[in-house]
Amino acid sequence: MTPRKSPPALRRHKPSKQGVVTLNGRDHYLGYWPDGQKKAPSDLQAAYDALVAEWLANGRRPTVEAPPPLTIAELILQFWERYATVYYRHTDGTPTSEQENYKLSLRPLRKLFGKLPAAEFSPLKLKAVRQTLIAADVSRGVINQRIGRVKRLFKWAVAEELVGEPVHRALMAVEGLKAGRSEARETDRVEPVPDEHVDAVLPFLPTALSAMVRVQRLTGMRPGEAAQMRGRDLDTTGEVWVYKPARHKTTWRGKERVVLLGPKCREVLRPFLKPDPDAYLFSPWDAREELFATKRAARKTKVQPSQICRRKAKPQRKPAAFYTRHTYASAVARACVKAGVAHWHPNQLRHSRATEVRGAFGLEAAQVVLGHARANVTEVYAERNLTLAARVAAETG
Known part of the structure; x- marks a missing residue:
């Protein structure tokens, strides 16, 4: 069958009131065609002539339209679906905290430059994102971490050939904020917490949290490691118990974390050991039941029939299986207010233990x-004991 010599005609599409031409089975709508006008408007005819001329010049084949440039919002979506949710997760499939960190880091980038082509992102635009974090009173260290994640987004994009390598190389020229040389808020150095402040807070915490504080103070564990203790992770056969957290900060590196529990720690833990080896020792559910029992015991008036059981069969909010480092820290902060002592954070207990062990x-x-x-990491946690230096100075200086 010989191909037709004349190009497809321009015709009026009644429902949409537009001029349309069909090329290679695809309809091309070219603009408005008013009712009652038999001849196409001049601008519509010009658009038709240009399109057909291009089509004929291409050998009556459809012209390949260049895809629209990848925007930063689209890049973030691809990074999230193809990489972040796959890479940043524990061995059991649950997400790590780094997923939430990336959400916080990429949110201002998407808000400011979401519609910008990713290939046009530049160091000055990265500094603009950083300036919004400074204005939001985010601390300098956290700002540097979040800007680092933005850079890693573009590093991934280069590896996937979504943007050119010069984009990432240019962003790497933006140095992190230096201490005392920027407008960003500086944070105080994390110091060990005085034992008297710890002891003052314990009566204002639920029994489970009070025990968790004591265990962390005796072992130097990270808050998350103390919060997620299970019977399955404990070896109680020897004189010194051995705790191997299923999750810890360096799990992704394939390293094993071993915590040794001495006699003081064993006595704290014994009341919390449960028949179910998978149950968490320090449970928010148990803390809630303890709170309810305390309130019932302190009640002075008679319980009315309508108040006997007000618990919902299917409550919308239920206690979690274990405390997170955030809920743990919030509970300690509230207890500090009640005890009337300076606020301290659970991670300071790790510093206290490190300083104590280093001195002894x-x-x-x-x-x-x-x-x-590495020992240089430990030096960040363990304060130097200057007692010996003071003695040397007193005797020889």
Whole structure:
């Protein structure tokens, strides 16, 4: 069958009142065609002539339209679906905290430059994102972490050939904010918490949380490690118990974390051991039941029939299986207010233990207790004991 010599005609599409031409089975709508006008408007005819001329010049084949440039919002979506949700998760499939960190880091980028082509993102635009974080009173260290995640977004995009390598190389030229040399808020150095402040807070915490504080103070565990203790993770056969957290900060590196529990720690833990090895020792559910029991015991008036059981069969909010580091820290903060002591954070207990062990047994012992691979990391946690230096100065200086 010989192909037709004349190009397809321009015709009027009644429902949409537009001029249309069909090329290679695809309809091309070219603009408005008023009612009652038999001849196409001049601008419509010009659009038709240009389209057909291009089609004929291409050998009556459809012209390949260049895809629209990838926007930053689209890049973030691809990064999230193809990488972040796959890579940043625990071995059991649950997301790590880094997923939430990326949400917080990429949100201002999407808000400011979501519609911008990703290939046009530049160092000055990255600094504009950073400035919004400074204006939001985010601390300098956190700002540097979040900007680093934005850079890693573009590093991934380069590896996937979504943007050119010069884009990422240019962003790497933006240095992190230096201490005391920017408008960003500086945070105080994390110091060990005085034992008297810890003891003052314990009566104002639920029994489970009070025990968790004592265990963390005795072992130097991270808050998350203490909160997620289970019977399955404990070896109670020896004189010194062994705790191997199923999850910890360096799980993704394939490293094993071992925490040794001495006699004081064992006595704290014994009342919380449960028949179910998968049950968490320090349970928010148990804390809630303890609160209800305390309120019932303190009640002075008679319980009315309508008040006997007000619990919902299917409540919308239920206690979690274990405390997170955020709920743990919030409970300690409330207890500090009730106790009338300066606010302290659970991670300071780790610093307290490190300083205590370093003073008594040396830096290497503190390194082993904290589970650090390098001693220089331990020095961040363990304050130097200047007693010996003071004695040297007094006797020889």
